[in-house]
Amino acid sequence: MYEHLAVVGATGAVGRIALDLIAERNLPFKTIKFLSSKRSAGSKITFKGQTYTVEEMTPESFNGVELVIGSTPDETARDFAPWATQRGALVVDESGYWRMNPKVPLVVPEVNPDDIHKAEIGIISSPNCSTTQMVVALKPLHDAARVTRVVVSTYQATSGAGVQGQDDLIAGARAHLAGDTHDYKAFKHPIAFNLIPQIGSPKHEGYTSEEMKMVWETHKILGDDTIKICPTCIRVPVSNCHSESILVETERKLSVAEARELFSSFPGITVVDDLAAGVYPMPQQCSGKDDVFIGRIREDLSSPNGITFWCVSDNLRKGAATNAVQIAELLIGSRATV
Amino acid sequence: MYEHLAVVGATGAVGRIALDLIAERNLPFKTIKFLSSKRSAGSKITFKGQTYTVEEMTPESFNGVELVIGSTPDETARDFAPWATQRGALVVDESGYWRMNPKVPLVVPEVNPDDIHKAEIGIISSPNCSTTQMVVALKPLHDAARVTRVVVSTYQATSGAGVQGQDDLIAGARAHLAGDTHDYKAFKHPIAFNLIPQIGSPKHEGYTSEEMKMVWETHKILGDDTIKICPTCIRVPVSNCHSESILVETERKLSVAEARELFSSFPGITVVDDLAAGVYPMPQQCSGKDDVFIGRIREDLSSPNGITFWCVSDNLRKGAATNAVQIAELLIGSRATV
Numbered sequence: 001m002y003e004h005l006a007v008v009g010a011t012g013a014v015g016r017i018a019l020d021l022i023a024e025r026n027l028p029f030k031t032i033k034f035l036s037s038k039r040s041a042g043s044k045i046t047f048k049g050q051t052y053t054v055e056e057m058t059p060e061s062f063n064g065v066e067l068v069i070g071s072t073p074d075e076t077a078r079d080f081a082p083w084a085t086q087r088g089a090l091v092v093d094e095s096g097y098w099r100m101n102p103k104v105p106l107v108v109p110e111v112n113p114d115d116i117h118k119a120e121i122g123i124i125s126s127p128n129c130s131t132t133q134m135v136v137a138l139k140p141l142h143d144a145a146r147v148t149r150v151v152v153s154t155y156q157a158t159s160g161a162g163v164q165g166q167d168d169l170i171a172g173a174r175a176h177l178a179g180d181t182h183d184y185k186a187f188k189h190p191i192a193f194n195l196i197p198q199i200g201s202p203k204h205e206g207y208t209s210e211e212m213k214m215v216w217e218t219h220k221i222l223g224d225d226t227i228k229i230c231p232t233c234i235r236v237p238v239s240n241c242h243s244e245s246i247l248v249e250t251e252r253k254l255s256v257a258e259a260r261e262l263f264s265s266f267p268g269i270t271v272v273d274d275l276a277a278g279v280y281p282m283p284q285q286c287s288g289k290d291d292v293f294i295g296r297i298r299e300d301l302s303s304p305n306g307i308t309f310w311c312v313s314d315n316l317r318k319g320a321a322t323n324a325v326q327i328a329e330l331l332i333g334s335r336a337t338v
Numbered sequence: 339m340y341e342h343l344a345v346v347g348a349t350g351a352v353g354r355i356a357l358d359l360i361a362e363r364n365l366p367f368k369t370i371k372f373l374s375s376k377r378s379a380g381s382k383i384t385f386k387g388q389t390y391t392v393e394e395m396t397p398e399s400f401n402g403v404e405l406v407i408g409s410t411p412d413e414t415a416r417d418f419a420p421w422a423t424q425r426g427a428l429v430v431d432e433s434g435y436w437r438m439n440p441k442v443p444l445v446v447p448e449v450n451p452d453d454i455h456k457a458e459i460g461i462i463s464s465p466n467c468s469t470t471q472m473v474v475a476l477k478p479l480h481d482a483a484r485v486t487r488v489v490v491s492t493y494q495a496t497s498g499a500g501v502q503g504q505d506d507l508i509a510g511a512r513a514h515l516a517g518d519t520h521d522y523k524a525f526k527h528p529i530a531f532n533l534i535p536q537i538g539s540p541k542h543e544g545y546t547s548e549e550m551k552m553v554w555e556t557h558k559i560l561g562d563d564t565i566k567i568c569p570t571c572i573r574v575p576v577s578n579c580h581s582e583s584i585l586v587e588t589e590r591k592l593s594v595a596e597a598r599e600l601f602s603s604f605p606g607i608t609v610v611d612d613l614a615a616g617v618y619p620m621p622q623q624c625s626g627k628d629d630v631f632i633g634r635i636r637e638d639l640s641s642p643n644g645i646t647f648w649c650v651s652d653n654l655r656k657g658a659a660t661n662a663v664q665i666a667e668l669l670i671g672s673r674a675t676v
Binding site for chain 2: 149150151153155169170173174177188189190193194195196197198202205206207208215228229230231232234236237238239243245247256275276278280281282283284295296297298299300301302303306308310
């Protein structure tokens with residue numbers, strides 16, 4: 001059924017991790033090919049001990065392909081997805097382009113796995129990184145007590161802006177320490193030893209596109225647009241892993257003990273929470289891991305039915321590559337390694 | 339009345355800024371002396387073109403002193419303040435030790451200037467840095483529409499942990515970039531290219547001492563303990579200036595235009611808010627300035643009467659030295675330069 005795979009954007013930051021995960025998690029397939037834009041075509045990729053040449057993506061390059069995992073910019077996904085679906089392939093797309101299309105399900109396997117069956121035009125989207133980790137955290141609370149409101153402030157790593165974002169942080173930090181300036185490519189303002197309170201472009205009533213993704217994508221994934229969400233998205237000088245300060249109000253009051261138990265027993269969540277011992281999730285410690293890490297769980301001091309907590313996850317993994325590969329696993333029906 | 343000054347802790351990060359401000363703002367006095375712990379005594383300070391020798395602080399060193407500005411750790415303030423007040427001096431103290439004492443007013447000159455007259459035991463406290471900038475932002479909204487609830491997530495600079503905190507960030511960043519490790523002195527965990535979701539010690543129902551300061555000190559300064567406040571305090575790899583993502587609910591609905599106007603016309607606040615042009619407060623740009631900077635002002639998408647915004651201020655200046663010197667100015671009655 002899904003025996004002939006293609007990975008599009010295999011040479012990017014997320015694409016490379018997707019390859020590692022396909023190998024590590026032993027995703028079964030008969031053939032695999034690696035596609036990219038013209039610029040990266042011809043480069044070599046080592047995968048499971050074999051060397052592959054990255055092919056330039058054309059409509060014809062999808063001939064015979066049954067399942068595509070795409071890690072590309074929005075505009076690239078707009079173009080290649082129809083090429084693939086017209087040839088009968090199913091596309092698991094990590095870009096933002098198709099996510100809010102009503103014919104495209106937006107899937108986080110721990111949260112709404114059954115939505116994979118709603119791929120009306122042959123495309124399944126994986127959510128934005130800042131949304132994915134949040135909906136994983138919200139889901140057990142929503143199922144148990146119905147989430148009515150979310151206030152979230154993010155602390156987002158530079159890897160969210162791609163390899164260039166990570167390089168910019170390192171180069172900017174080196175320059176700053178040497179008393180020099182750095183010409184940032186991925187950011188409008190210096191990010192080393194600084195904060196930028198804008199991710200994405202102005203979108204809706206003073207909110208950025210990144211912030212509105214956290215509202216609209218969460219509504220779509222949870223299938224509930226009555227949840228009120230106020231997001232603030234901030235870029236911080238951290239290389240990898242997004243962190244989020246999340247306050248949740250629920251219809252039924254949850255105790256801290258109950259929230260902790262709900263988090264602990266939910267797949268894909270690891271609770272790391274012992275303030276007295278200085279134990280909580282931090283980005284450097286969560287980088288390279290697939291789970292959503294939650295700590296600092298406590299009762300909201302400002303509402304009768306609120307819980308607040310700190311949530312960290314690797315935005316390149318669960319926020320992108322891991323989630324896409326998990327969707328592919330769901331499709332293939334081999335969830336043993338999830 | 340307050341013609342004979344002493345500055346305690348004049349060699350610390352905040353104390354040095356206090357000296358600069360006393361000079362810049364032309365605080366009037368007849369004599370000034372500089373006091374410190376035994377360790378720093380004997381060191382030289384240049385102030386208004388003259389060289390002074392820092393004296394070791396003893397009870398007798400406060401003889402003849404009328405006004406003291408103290409920038410010391412809590413334990414030092416516990417000891418020296420009574421030495422000074424017993425000799426008739428008034429103490430403006432930046433430490434945390436006296437703040438919640440019911441006989442000690444906690445003053446932010448833009449917010450509750452009249453409280454300087456309530457110094458029952460000769461001590462006036464200046465609030466914690468994360469509280470000061472927030473109450474300046476809350477005050478105009480509270481006066482106009484009554485604040486009922488605050489949800490705040492902070493992004494706090496390493497200078498909040500003193501000179502050692504700033505040195506740790508730089509040394510840690512250098513080590514990280516060189517592939518080495520750094521033995522952090524001011525932090526429990528690495529802070530360079532990382533986040534630490536703990537400031538202070540565990541204090542109250544899972545909240546840290548820093549977080550509870552934002553609740554209790556805000557109540558005291560605004561004279562209103564009915565305001566519900568949920569704080570999350572996070573250390574970020576920024577050298578100086580604390581940033582805060584603040585959501586405020588008010589009894590009467592405020593429009594964004596009204597909130598912006600209230601902020602703009604309030605003393606000590608500078609509005610920097612044009613998302614489309616990429617204009618908003620950032621810590622590197624606010625460092626060395628005395629104001630509280632506010633941007634990203636928008637309607638809360640999650641409540642009927644909410645406003646959310648981004649607030650940045652120099653924690654060593656308005657969060658400490660500037661506020662203390664402003665209190666001294668109020669006392670002396672020379673507010674011309676505020």
